[in-house]
Amino acid sequence: MKRLGEGFALQLSTSGGLVQTRNVVCATGAAAVPWMPGWAGALTVPGIVQHSNAYQYPAQIPSGSVLIVGGGNSGVQIAEELCGSHDVTLSSRTPRRYRPRERYVATAGTTVSWLSGRRRPEPVFTHSAGVSGAITRAPAVVNAEGAMVTFADGSQMQPTSVILATGYLPGDAWLPHLAPHEQRSRTKTTIPGLFVAGMPGYSRRGADTIDGAWRDALTVARHVTDRP
Ligand SMILES: Cc1cc2nc3c(=O)[nH]c(=O)nc-3n(C[C@H](O)[C@H](O)[C@H](O)COP(=O)(O)OP(=O)(O)OC[C@H]3O[C@@H](n4cnc5c(N)ncnc54)[C@H](O)[C@@H]3O)c2cc1C
Numbered sequence: 001m002k003r004l005g006e007g008f009a010l011q012l013s014t015s016g017g018l019v020q021t022r023n024v025v026c027a028t029g030a031a032a033v034p035w036m037p038g039w040a041g042a043l044t045v046p047g048i049v050q051h052s053n054a055y056q057y058p059a060q061i062p063s064g065s066v067l068i069v070g071g072g073n074s075g076v077q078i079a080e081e082l083c084g085s086h087d088v089t090l091s092s093r094t095p096r097r098y099r100p101r102e103r104y105v106a107t108a109g110t111t112v113s114w115l116s117g118r119r120r121p122e123p124v125f126t127h128s129a130g131v132s133g134a135i136t137r138a139p140a141v142v143n144a145e146g147a148m149v150t151f152a153d154g155s156q157m158q159p160t161s162v163i164l165a166t167g168y169l170p171g172d173a174w175l176p177h178l179a180p181h182e183q184r185s186r187t188k189t190t191i192p193g194l195f196v197a198g199m200p201g202y203s204r205r206g207a208d209t210i211d212g213a214w215r216d217a218l219t220v221a222r223h224v225t226d227r228p
Pocket of ligand 1: 028029030168207211
């Protein structure tokens with residue numbers, strides 16, 4: 001996408017050809033591209049190696065041990081689901097605080113404490129039973145070679161399968177390089193007529209949820225109708 005001259009015209013290159021327009025809304029998702037750590041390419045386990053976006057149900061994973069890399073919401077929930085049928089190890093990089101999933105909206109809170117100014121661990125939402133003894137905990141994975149995985153404390157394991165619950169990248173790679181957006185006018189960018197919805201980097205915390213994307217969509221609609 002590019003701006004044509006200094007006027008109002010924006011030009012999009014699409015798979016169907018060029019499109020010229022006054023307004024463009026980037027709504028291509030905050031979690032668009034599964035992110036795989038570099039060491040994953042060197043893994044050759046007897047079972048499977050897959051990103052959490054390809055996980056559907058326990059029978060899909062060959063029997064034996066499963067290393068789940070990533071202690072966020074996806075990793076913890078997949079670990080809970082697999083621990084009844086597999087020998088599960090959950091590797092996480094940072095300390096976590098676990099909260100009941102039913103209280104999602106009320107307990108999401110802010111990342112920085114207003115009292116201490118310190119950054120808090122991100123809350124992970126789960127059924128409380130899942131983080132008890134049925135799941136073995138391990139520190140971050142730092143390397144992998146063949147079937148052997150090495151953790152940050154120097155310990156190692158040879159899992160049958162590995163699930164990479166390592167998150168996603170936003171789908172904004174097609175945007176031109178943007179200067180920082182104006183904080184006071186969420187979803188706007190420094191290019192007149194170009195708006196971004198559903199991505200916290202261009203909006204606010206929570207924009208990458210269904211509720212947040214809806215609010216951004218409303219804000220963008222107002223910006224578009226208010227434009228000269
Ligand atoms: C594992 C996971 C669990 C989640 N759980 C929750 C939850 O419990 N509650 C919650 O509120 N939110 C949850 N979310 C977030 C929720 O999915 C998003 O907030 C919501 O889908 C955002 O909607 P969106 O329209 O902004 O983006 P998306 O739903 O990601 O839609 C983006 C669309 O853009 C398309 N696209 C991408 N690139 C291009 C391109 N170049 N050209 C044309 N089209 C393109 C994609 O194909 C896709 O259809 C979860 C997300 C993930 C990944």
